[in-house]
Amino acid sequence: MLGKNILLCVTGGIAVYKAAALTSKLVQAGAQVKVIMTESACHFVSPLTFQALSRNDVYTNTFDEKHPEKIAHIDLADWADLILVAPATANIIGKMANGIADDMVTTTILASTAPVWLAPAMNVHMYDHPAVQQNISTLHQFGYQFIEPSEGYLACGYVGKGRLEEPEKIVDIVSNFFRSDTKPLKGKTILITAGPTIEKIDPVRYITNRSSGKMGFALAEEAAKMGANVLLITSVETLPIPNGVQCIKIRSANDMYEAVMKHYKQADIVIKSAAVADYTPALVFEQKMKKKDGELTLRLERTKDILKELGRKADKPFLVGFAAETENVDTYAQQKLIKKNADMIVANNVSQTGAGFAGDTNIVTIFKRDGSSVPLPLLSKNETAQHILKEICKTLEKDCRK
Known part of the structure; x- marks a missing residue:
């Protein structure tokens, strides 16, 4: 991050105290850091704290022009290599999703073409609210x-998902973002399906399979690291959603x-790694089926057949199938x-040791349309x-040269 x-952008929540530590760690990692605070954020921590830690002016008011020869929010928008909103409240997420620009943070973000990262922090029920999730989805788009x-103990007393990620982890994520200027999937949107599907029989029983979703989640995590905009479709509740x-x-x-x-339609690449049920009950019972003789x-x-339909x-x-x-x-x-009519099939023998469901390893062979195959070890x-x-990158690059 040296010289980046x-x-x-610091918005109003109790997690503002972590943003102070984050500022210090970013500076220690070699970054040039400038801070914008919302009015609400200033109620938790003084702008002077961030000025001392960043060694730069702190901006709080769109109309407070510190340098007459510059328009502050345009100058900051052009200056940034990365905009990081931490903590990102439900309020700021809602404003950004709807194009509202009524303070220094939102006007600057609207004026910038730099990458934007948000680190949400709020009450667990606020985070799960459909309006917040819809706004997050809009910003992803x-x-x-x-x-x-x-997840953990929240300031409001609840225990659940909503804690601002630790500053050390955020610094690692930002470092990874800057580590490579050439991200092979940058600008690509990848849709990935992962895990089993759940076919309801009655309110108690269902049909499913042994897929854990780990392979699909690994694909989502690595694709995001390679610069892709990733959309993950899954039933899995037991694995953490990868960053980004x-x-x-x-x-x-x-x-x-x-x-x-x-x-x-918004995807350049679709990877169908989910184990979708081939059959589903023709009749779903509204009440629990009672045991009978015989x-x-x-x-x-x-x-x-989703893959065939695509x-x-x-x-x-x-199109990549499994x-x-x-x-x-x-x-x-x-x-x-x-x-x-797929472009690639990733196949494995799930009865083979190390390649079955739920494990952390895999042994696959990648089959391509040109007749070639790439076997991978454990x-x-x-x-x-x-x-x-x-x-996938190699194949797309080869196709582009034709």
Whole structure:
């Protein structure tokens, strides 16, 4: 981060005290830091604190022009290599999502073309509110990135998700952002599906599978690190959402179908790593089914084939499917590649040690449309994800040269 210009926007919440520590750590890492504070933020910590820590003027009022030859919010907007909003309250997220510019922070952000990162901090119920989540989704579509809040004891007394991420972790994330000027997926939007689907039988019972979603989450995490704008569609509740990744939660195969069909047009690449149920109960009982003597026959009907449906689209994005097999892996993967009109199939034998569901490792082979294949050894799922994404980049680059 040496010499990088970071504009830290501090908004009003108890987590402002962490923003002071964040300022110090960014400066210690070699960054040039300038701070804008909202009026509410000034109630928690004095601007003088941030002035001392950043060794720069602190800005609080759009109409307080410190240098007559410059318009402050335009000058700051042009100066920044990165804008970091920390803590980001529900209020500032709402303003930014709706283009409201009524203070120094919002006018500067609207005037800037620099990357914008937000680190939310608020009450757990505020963070989960549909309005806040919709505003976050809107900002993701604008290309803004998020540093997800952590879980723990909140100032309001609740325990849950809403704590501003620790300053050390934020500095690491910002460092990674600047570490490489060449991010191979920068400017690309990737839609990734992950985990199982849940097919309801009655209010108590459902059909699902053993997929943990770890491979899809690893792909989302590594794609974000490589500069992509990532949309993750999943039913998984047990894994943390990777930083900088927008997540849409679903449950059933039909939910996933509708979510993918709604969002695929904004994606350059779709990676279908989810284990979507092939069948779903034809009849869902409103009340719990009671046990009876004798056998029970449950009638199932086919779910929609999302990968095949995408392969038929005239505006098909670069399409990557997954094939979890227990035999004849090469044959089934190559057949799937052609049948689904995919550009790449990532296949593995889930009965093989180290390649099954729920583990932290994988052994896959990447099959391409040109007939070539790339076998990978036993690797962590994050390492596997890195190789898959690099092969996607290679293929896209090759296609562009044709």
